[in-house]
Amino acid sequence: MKICRTQCPSERRNSHHRGKESSFWMHDPELIFNELDLKKGEVFLDFGCGTGDYSIHAAEKIGETGLVYAIDIKKELIDNLVQRTEKAGLENLIAIVSDAREQLPFEDKSIDLCLISTVLHTMNLEDAGKTIFTEIGRVLKPGGRLIIIECKKEDSKFGPPLSMRISPDEMEEYVYASDFEKSNIVDLGYNYMIKFVSMKDNSGVHG
Template sequence: MTDKSEKKHFHHGKSSKDILDAEFVLNSIGLKKGDIFLDAGSGDGYMSLAASKIVGEKGKVYAVEIWEESINILEKEIKEQKIGNIESIIADISAKIPIDNAIIDICYMGNVLHGFVENEDYDNVMKEISRIIKLEGTFAVIEFKKIKNIPGPPFPVKMTPEEVEKIISDYGFEVKEVIEAGKYHYGVISVKK
């Protein structure tokens, strides 16, 4: 019997903290002071912590993650550093993202989309992402380059920028550019139309 759970890609993966330069990535995707930023599938929230510095006190960062353990790591940092502009939320982004419609300037999804695609259950998550991003807002998908023998998911699970584009374009996103995000990563930067 091959039910869906058997073929599920186990996607509460490792933090990419050591192989992605958060500040470089956030600047490359155009994050700026005052923005409302969503880190979808934030893991331990290292990208959210870097984003919080850029958006400043007039901006806001939402870190949404399904694993309580990861959110606890971020919460500890928020307390220790007395950060006031990050809201961490434990939620399943493929069910309901507890954020109002069309309020996000930039949604960052780092090393997360391939898991949903592998499990063939990206429709809900894409609908939710599309719902919460403002018109003309940015959706930045960062993924591992589809190269053998580098970190990241198994080679067949890794996606090309064209595969990412094919999926997100069905949900109202128009690709603006594909960027070099790091040694092992690229980013597909798109705009909500």
Template sequence: MHAKKEPQRCGHARHGRGPSSYWMHDPGQVFAELKLKPGDCFLDLGCGPGDYSLQASKLVGDSGLVFALDKQQESMEQLKEKTAAQGCSYIHAMEANILAPLPLTNACVDVCFLCTVLHVPQVQKAGAELFKEVRRVLKPGGRLAIIECKKGDQQFGPPIHMRLSPEEIDEALDEHGFLRISLADLGLNYMVQYAVQ
């Protein structure tokens, strides 16, 4: 006789479900730093399996919105199935290239989130266009939050030559009018947040 499976709550994440950094650090600390509130619009760029998007949906609630964008069709199809099954109609999973113009209107996002995406060489090369688009979709007073692996010799994560320090990210964002407002130590990773100057 099989045990009855408990229904999954919207926003519940599990280990080992595709490429995700969700369990490399304490997700509770990440969301405590993000300070999402009901009614917020959260944009997860390069969302992978959508762990952060699902958790964000619990915080913004049905008065808010979550946009989850990734170029991997399979990940987006799985996330759409999951959100439909759990009744999360306010999560919009979209297959999209985040290095192209974003399929969002101007000034609609409260928090834009980039987790372990910025170190990817193609993203770094197209960084100027990406940051222009992020600035376009952010509301006045909106924030950009970036998580990256600390520089150091670790057994997992990107090679050390690909890793970015907070200061390198500061420099890349400064010319686009972003000002650092916080830096949080997540153990193996860090999260830096920016506001538009």
């Protein structure tokens, strides 16, 4: 695992060139972050961060007293995120090269909110889902939030094939097995955002 400590305040971004590695500009970012309802000082995990657009925006929202972790398996994406954030100048973002299907490199009950945006359809949740959601449940604080953005399970001219897409009902089946409760679902047009709350107190849970 490689950990890169990075720096950053405000970077106005034009991410059209980042293409499939980010869904950030498919939606109104303010709509997304209004739903995330991040507070100053919170700890945010961008799970499968890609180009890190959500991470940078979250780092701006939570301020100097907060902390953002951005993880992705692709070293080149993490290296690029480090360069972008150093150029912008924040000190509350840590970018990590890590396989999200394995044990997460965080302490128990250390994260307020975990965002997974258009990542899970690329994984075999039948095999990896239990580990993924159990680990997220472990690192979330009691009452912590899990937010998932995914492509609607319907044919469209772009995005993953229909066979890879995960419906909200299917997603709930995977997530519920790890003691989460759905709190809301938001229609984003081509995508949906589903919000869960951890129902664990995490007592006696170890990584």
